[in-house]
Amino acid sequence: MNIIQLCPETIAILFFTGLLAGFVDSIAGGGGLITLPVLLSVGLPxxxxxGTNKLQGTFGTLSAAYNFIHKGEADLKKSSTGxxxxxxxxxxxxFTIQLLDPGFIRHLVPVLLFIVLAYTMFSPRLGYENQEPKMAQNLFFIVFGLGLGFYDGFFGPGTGSFWTSGVCIFLGYxxxxxxGITRIMNFTSNIAALSFFIIGKxxxxxAGIWMAAGQVIGARIGSDMAIxxxxxxxRPIFMTVAALTIIRLFYKS
Incomplete structure (x- = not known):
């Protein structure tokens, strides 16, 4: 188990980082862009x-998912296959990430995110109203659930963007x-991944609990504003987060 000593200043940084990340993540995903560098900066390998990022993210996505479900903007039963x-x-x-280095996937993800961003930019009405679905819901949840679930457990950046765009484009929501659906799926992949990180110590x-406290508050505020x-x-926050994720991943490549 990784134990670090936290001074009051570091606790404050973790809390407010979680709050900001929870706000952004509940609207458009991308909270990991904010939280992961901070967790690395406090001395965690x-x-x-x-693993700690999954812990704090689980609280934020649970808070946002509950809010979307409670206000009728997401249906837990209809999302069960996903x-x-x-x-x-x-x-x-x-499980795989704890055995392998995710370096090889870093080069592919920015390209895929760029396609998502370009499609969104050139589809100005995408997401404003429901459209005809292009894919059966159960098939969509099987394909995207396995694919994006694996990706989120293995690497993670951009998962929320992929989910949101996929639901808009293929399910027409x-x-x-x-x-709302993205937050449910993010919570699911977070809790699954967290279980294996806990097993792997x-x-x-x-650090995770202090950041999670901020996440819960930020996610509630952000999901309220999104609804x-x-x-x-x-849409503009979604596009900004996607663009920043592309820049970050290209910079690290």
């Missing part, structure tokens, strides 16, 4: 930082409902 296959995929991915509970303001509010 990479595997422990990844939950099952996302859990399976994430468990496989988180508006961005509010897509954000790659979680710092102290109230709709696609006009979600």
């Amino acid at each position: 990479p595997q422990a930082a990844l 939950i099952l296959f996302t859990f399976i995929g994430a468990a496989m991915g988180s 508006n961005m509010i409902k897509a954000a 790659n979680v710092s509970w102290t 109230k303001k709709g696609a006009g509010f979600i």
Whole structure:
């Protein structure tokens, strides 16, 4: 188990980082872009930082998912197939990451995210209203659940963007409902991955809980704003997060 000593200043940084990340993540994903560098900066080794990131992220996605479900913008029962296959995929991915280096996938993800960003930019009405689905819901959840679940457990950056765009494009949902489904699936992959990081003793509970406290508050505020303001509010944040993720991954490649 990774234990680090935290001074009051570091605790404050972790809390407010979690709050900001929870806010952003509940709207458009990408919270890991904010939290992971901070966890590394407080002295956690990479595997422990990844595991601790899953711990704090689990609280944020649970808070946001509950809010979307409670306000009728996401349906847990209709998402059950996605939950099952996302859990399976994430468990496989988180087991694999503790054995392998994810370096090879870093070069592919920015390209895929760029395609998602370009498609969104050239589809100005995407996410504003429901459209005809291009894929059967169960098939979508099986394919995307296994694929994005594995990816989130194995590497992670951009998962929320892939889920949101996939739900809008292939299931035809508006961005509010897509954000709700994304949070449910993010929570599922987080809890699955977290289980394996705990087994591998790659979680710092102290750092994770302080950051999680901020996550819960930020996720509630962000999901409330997403539900109230709709696609006009979600879309620019979604595109900004996707662009920043591309830049970060290209910079690290």
